[in-house]
């Protein structure tokens with residue numbers, strides 16, 4: 001099948017984004033935290049490089065498309081109340097960690113990390129450095145909402161060591177911004193990027209979203225061209241996940257027409273052509289990086305990783321998440337914290353860990369996680385290498401995958417190689433769908449509705 005329209009019709013299905021395997025909907029509810037504590041203590045008999053994810057849930061207003069776990073508030077004291085619990089949570093966990101662990105990466109996400117006042121940011125940076133040991137060469141990334149960023153915020157971020165900023169822009173057109181309740185003039189974006197660079201925060205990522213109301217291929221190309229003037233090192237261009245049955249506030253965007261799967265597919269093709277012509281490499285899924293960027297280099301030399309923050313260059317790093325709804329990935333285990341603010345406060349105030357769901361990989365999960373992550377990062381699989389690494393006959397192990405892969409080969413999404421498969425240029429656009437072939441949980445009908453469509 002080489003007609004793009006037919007491919008979109010056939011393969012526009014719901015599928016996970018594979019930032020974890022199994023995907024988070026398959027984590028299990030926890031009774032008590034006994035197994036989680038044991039898992040962390042066992043993992044910490046030796047030291048490991050670690051990554052810290054800090055979730056700041058507050059936002060001053062609701063963007064109608066938003067699928068993040070957030071708390072809408074304008075009350076100034078809310079962030080101080082939250083930080084008190086966040087620092088306590090870190091202290092409770094830190095006792096269980098190996099003192100030799102060194103922090104190689106910090107990521108402030110949200111919500112809106114810059115909802116914190118500049119002094120609260122300084123206090124957070126100071127607390128982190130007092131509780132954990134930081135590597136000299138480390139990545140310190142913060143998600144930025146330009147609508148809430150003062151000059152003093154920028155100074156505070158630079159002081160605490162921030163060296164990468166992810167700027168949420170989404171779309172620069174005013175009609176689209178009105179339709180999603182996020183008014184953010186381009187002059188504001190330009191001013192913020194200038195301030196960050198002047199303060200020494202030179203690594204700039206820009207986040208855009210395609211598939212929003214009133215967007216079209218042509219309008220989004222105009223947005224992309226305007227945003228390229230900011231000269232970001234990386235673009236994350238997310239496919240809008242419209243799942244109003246899971247996130248009722250998304251019904252607010254239904255007032256305006258949204259691009260259908262065929263138009264969205266045309267947008268995806270356009271952005272790949274546009275950005276690769278402008279000196280960016282297509283990393284995979286929704287990510288692009290300048291050709292010399294460390295993500296592009298990792299993609300070329302096969303060391304790219306995939307985790308809850310998307311693509312990463314940090315291999316074998318345990319991620320400890322702090323704050324409500326954060327997810328930790330520690331060795332072969334996942335832990336997720338409660339998503340309700342009051343419950344988070346209640347647990348931390350009574351000196352408990354705030355986790356409510358967990359998952360520990362089986363042998364089968366390990367093999368499948370490795371296979372799916374290598375596919376997402378390398379865009380190819382070598383079954384003889386996988387067989388050697390996991391001491392299996394990979395051909396027999398993935399026997400069930402052969403028939404759907406044959407069909408995908410017939411449709412031009414993959415090619416068979418001597419020892420495995422290679423994703424074609426067309427197949428890159430359906431990467432999540434190709435990955436489902438190796439996912440033992442994907443046929444679970446109960447969880448299907450939780451995922452967005454691939455196109």
Ligand code: SF4
Pocket residue numbers: 058059061062063066067068070110111112145168
């Ligand atoms: S600022 Fe970000 S997290 Fe907050 S509502 Fe908007 S999109 Fe969601």
